[in-house]
Amino acid sequence: EELNAHSSLLASGESSGAHLLMLAMLNRRDGEKQSSTEQCAKSAWKCLNLVYGVYDISGTPSIRTDGDSSSPLCGNDLLWMYELYHSKVQCTKQVTNNESCNQKMSTMDRQHPSLSPLYANLSHMPPALVTVGTADPLQDDSLFFASKYSAYGNHVELAIYEGGEHGIG
Secondary structure, X not given: OOOOOOOOEEEEEEOHHHHHHHHHHHHHHHHOOOOHHHHHHHOOEEEEEEEOOOOOOOOOHHHHHHOOOOOOOOHHHHHHHHHHHHHHHHHHHHHHOOOOOOOOOOOOOOOXXXXXXXXXXXXXXXXXXXXXXXXXXXXXXXXHHHHXXXXXXXXXXXXXXXXXXXXXX
């Protein structure tokens, strides 16, 4: 009010930032006390800008088939980073439950919505722009995510850049 600013917000995330943004937005939506429909109508979040994001840490087909061929980030690098992230989440969960990280870790499903937004209930979310290049190993993440986002009744625009690498290159 002091700056006469409008209460419309845009959130943007690239790569793992898009992953964390989606997890935060889902957590925010699910933490609200009012109904999802009321929350969506009253939300200050008017748009999400999701650029070459990670939405499935189990590895989509474009990541698994990429191997070491892409630059600056290849499918094998992504799978390695997903393994580090997954093991850290498991270890943190065990320490929270007063268990040792040296104990045999239980297998937390990599497709659990708290880790992979592609498998979450995506209803009542703000409109989104999803952007990816055709040479990005995360291409399937973006394509699958945009399709599911739309299937849940959200407005989504998909921008695909021919030959674009991770970072749109």
